[in-house]
Amino acid sequence: MQIQSSFNDEAGKLYLVPTPIGNLKDMTLRAKETLENVDLIAAEDTRTTGKLLGLLGIETSGKLVSFHEFNAKEKAPELVTQILAGHSLAQVSDAGMPVISDPGYELVQSAIAANIAVVSLPGPAAFTTALIASGLTAQPFTYYGFLPRKKKQQTDFLTEISRQKETAIFYEAPHRIRATLANLGETVGLNRQVVVARELTKLHEEYLRGTVAELIEHFETVEPRGEMVVLMGGYVESEKPTATLAELAVVVDQLVEDGQSKKDAIGQVARHAHLSKKELYDYYHNQPRE
Structure with a gap:
C-alpha cells in the first residue's frame, strides 16, 4: 500500500x-x-x-x-x-x-x-451529467467509457454485462449509434430500458428515453447528430416484453442491413423478445410496412 x-x-x-x-x-x-x-x-x-x-x-x-x-x-x-x-x-x-x-x-x-x-479540481463530466437526468437508477452504476468498435468484440462485451443490475453508461459516436443499438437488442434484449443523451449542456441538448426497440425505431427516421452518452438500465428478473411487432420488424430490418439473413435476424429478434419465431416471421413477411 x-x-x-x-x-x-x-x-x-x-x-x-x-x-x-x-x-x-x-x-x-x-x-x-x-x-x-x-x-x-x-x-x-x-x-x-x-x-x-x-x-x-x-x-x-x-x-x-x-x-x-x-x-x-x-x-x-x-x-x-x-x-x-x-x-x-x-x-x-x-x-x-x-x-x-x-x-x-x-x-x-x-x-x-x-x-x-x-x-x-472538480468539474463537469458527460456521464454523470447524463446519469442524474436520465431517470434510471443513479446508484449503483458502472461507467465503461467507449465500447469496443468491432461487432464481435462489442457483442461479447455487452453479453458479459447483460445481467448486471446496475445502470451501465458508455459513450458513443453518432455514426455508430444505430449499430450499437442493434447490438444491444441482440445481447440484452429489445425491451431493456435505455437513454441516449446528446449535445449535453448545448443549445440542442436532448434526452431520448425508451426501450432498445423504440430507440432503434427512432433512429431509423432521425439522423444521429452530436456526441452521445448511452445509459442502459440494469437487468430486472421480472422484465416483461413491451416491444410491438412493428418495432421488432424495424430491428430485423436493421440486422439485415448489417448483413444478417432475414431468417437469422428474425430468429434472433424473436428469441430476445420472448416471441415465437413463427409469429414474428408471419408479421414480417405479411404486414405492409413503409
Whole structure:
C-alpha cells in the first residue's frame, strides 16, 4: 500500500483541470484562476484549448504544450521533469475531466512516482451529467467509457454485462449509434430500458428515453447528430416484453442491413423478445410496412 502524505517541496504541482463539455458558463472560477496562474498547460488539442483560453481572457503565450493519447507515454516524463524543476503544470482535455476517457493517466502515474503533488479540481463530466437526468437508477452504476468498435468484440462485451443490475453508461459516436443499438437488442434484449443523451449542456441538448426497440425505431427516421452518452438500465428478473411487432420488424430490418439473413435476424429478434419465431416471421413477411 502506498501512502503519500508528503511531497517534493522544491517541485511544482500537477493540476487536473476540467473544462466545459459544451456550455462555457460551466467553467468554474477556480479552474479559470488555476489556468491563469500555472506556468504550463498540457492540452489534448492546443487549438481547442487556445480558443477556450482566449474566450476566458487567459494569456497563452509560451504556456501551451501538446499532450494527447498518441504522445502521452513519451511526453509524460518530459512534463514531470518540468514540474520537478519547480514549474506548475495544469493538464486539460478538450472537454470534461482529464483521465476520464481522455489523456492524463500516464501523467498522473508519473507524477505520483516522482512524489509530486497531484491536485484534482472538480468539474463537469458527460456521464454523470447524463446519469442524474436520465431517470434510471443513479446508484449503483458502472461507467465503461467507449465500447469496443468491432461487432464481435462489442457483442461479447455487452453479453458479459447483460445481467448486471446496475445502470451501465458508455459513450458513443453518432455514426455508430444505430449499430450499437442493434447490438444491444441482440445481447440484452429489445425491451431493456435505455437513454441516449446528446449535445449535453448545448443549445440542442436532448434526452431520448425508451426501450432498445423504440430507440432503434427512432433512429431509423432521425439522423444521429452530436456526441452521445448511452445509459442502459440494469437487468430486472421480472422484465416483461413491451416491444410491438412493428418495432421488432424495424430491428430485423436493421440486422439485415448489417448483413444478417432475414431468417437469422428474425430468429434472433424473436428469441430476445420472448416471441415465437413463427409469429414474428408471419408479421414480417405479411404486414405492409413503409
